[in-house]
Amino acid sequence: MTYTTLLWERFGAVLRITANRPEVLNAQSRVLLTELDAALQRAVDETDVKVVIIAGAGKHFSAGHDLGSPQEMEDQKRHPVAPGFEGEYRRLSALYLETCLRWRDVPKPTIAQVQGYCIMGGLMLASCCDLIIAADDALFADRAVRWGGAHVQYFSMPWDLGPRKAKEYLFTGEFFTAAQAEAMGLVNRVVPRAALEAQTLELAQRIAVNDAYALRMAKRSVNETLDAQGQRAALENAFKNYMLTIPTRIEHGTYGNAARERSPKERFAVLNRKLGAADT
Numbered sequence: 047m048t049y050t051t052l053l054w055e056r057f058g059a060v061l062r063i064t065a066n067r068p069e070v071l072n073a074q075s076r077v078l079l080t081e082l083d084a085a086l087q088r089a090v091d092e093t094d095v096k097v098v099i100i101a102g103a104g105k106h107f108s109a110g111h112d113l114g115s116p117q118e119m120e121d122q123k124r125h126p127v128a129p130g131f132e133g134e135y136r137r138l139s140a141l142y143l144e145t146c147l148r149w150r151d152v153p154k155p156t157i158a159q160v161q162g163y164c165i166m167g168g169l170m171l172a173s174c175c176d177l178i179i180a181a182d183d184a185l186f187a188d189r190a191v192r193w194g195g196a197h198v199q200y201f202s203m204p205w206d207l208g209p210r211k212a213k214e215y216l217f218t219g220e221f222f223t224a225a226q227a228e229a230m231g232l233v234n235r236v237v238p239r240a241a242l243e244a245q246t247l248e249l250a251q252r253i254a255v256n257d258a259y260a261l262r263m264a265k266r267s268v269n270e271t272l273d274a275q276g277q278r279a280a281l282e283n284a285f286k287n288y289m290l291t292i293p294t295r296i297e298h299g300t301y302g303n304a305a306r307e308r309s310p311k312e313r314f315a316v317l318n319r320k321l322g323a324a325d326t
């Protein structure tokens with residue numbers, strides 16, 4: 047099996063899947079997300095894989111969903127969005143919500159290895175992993191409110207940061223640092239950038255000495271606790287709130303054809319605009 051946007055590397059019972067589009071900061075194109083979904087299913091099927099690391103090549107983990115790289119624009123011509131709201135609903139649900147829910151429930155431990163920017167779709171991917179190891183230069187953000195949206199499609203931040211901090215970061219769209227992420231419980235630990243890869247692999251190998259079935263059941267108990275607390279229903283409901291902002295985003299010009307005609311950099315400008323002295 048070959049991938050155009052991923053690296054697949056084995057270290058004994060540990061598998062590392064790396065998003066490999068460093069020239070666009072690992073922006074998540076439709077192709078990348080589809081390949082990642084297939085790679086994770088393969089990781090489930092390969093019985094000798096016990097732990098999966100998800101990484102990003104280059105300086106940054108991921109700058110989020112692909113907002114119009116040349117490859118993405120070409121791909122959209124081959125896979126046009128089905129017309130109307132129903133088409134959008136199907137595409138967004140399949141590509142962003144259903145994938146993340148599947149990745150959250152992969153029956154093997156998953157570890158996100160995060161350096162540099164981890165923005166919106168990048169944060170979705172990291173947050174559906176079981177553990178997150180962050181380099182000290184990691185920066186996280188959900189900037190959706192800045193373009194008239196509510197948040198990302200798979201919205202687990204109230205669970206990951208706690209409700210107050212989740213609201214603060216949504217309302218401002220500001221970046222939070224690795225140290226802040228650790229204090230809020232989003233990441234398991236922060237390590238020096240130069241040690242990120244080695245320390246993540248070392249942790250994965252320590253987990254992989256355990257029995258695969260025991261790991262699977264341990265993960266299931268934690269995820270089912272979250273489900274019993276209502277997490278899954280809240281995630282599905284938050285996706286509907288996300289969808290409710292699509293019509294107003296079309297009015298703002300940040301979604302739909304008007305947005306697609308803009309260059310990625312014009313689209314980032316809305317999200318990166320300075321709001322005040324505290325902004326980063």
Ligand SMILES: C/C=C/C(=O)SCCNC(=O)CCNC(=O)[C@H](O)C(C)(C)COP(=O)(O)OP(=O)(O)OC[C@H]1O[C@@H](n2cnc3c(N)ncnc32)[C@H](O)[C@@H]1OP(=O)(O)O
Pocket residue numbers: 069070071073074109110111112113114115163165166167168189190197198199310311314317318
């Ligand atoms: C519900 C929504 C979910 C989402 O995930 S929407 C996406 C949200 N993501 C963002 O808004 C981040 C967009 N990117 C940026 O704002 C900037 O990047 C950064 C601040 C992260 C970094 O800035 P700098 O260091 O100056 O790098 P650079 O020159 O902007 O990026 C290098 C190349 O990467 C491409 N790129 C970066 N992010 C994306 C993206 N998300 N989609 C498509 N391309 C992207 C650029 O265009 C450029 O490429 P070229 O050199 O050819 O101009």
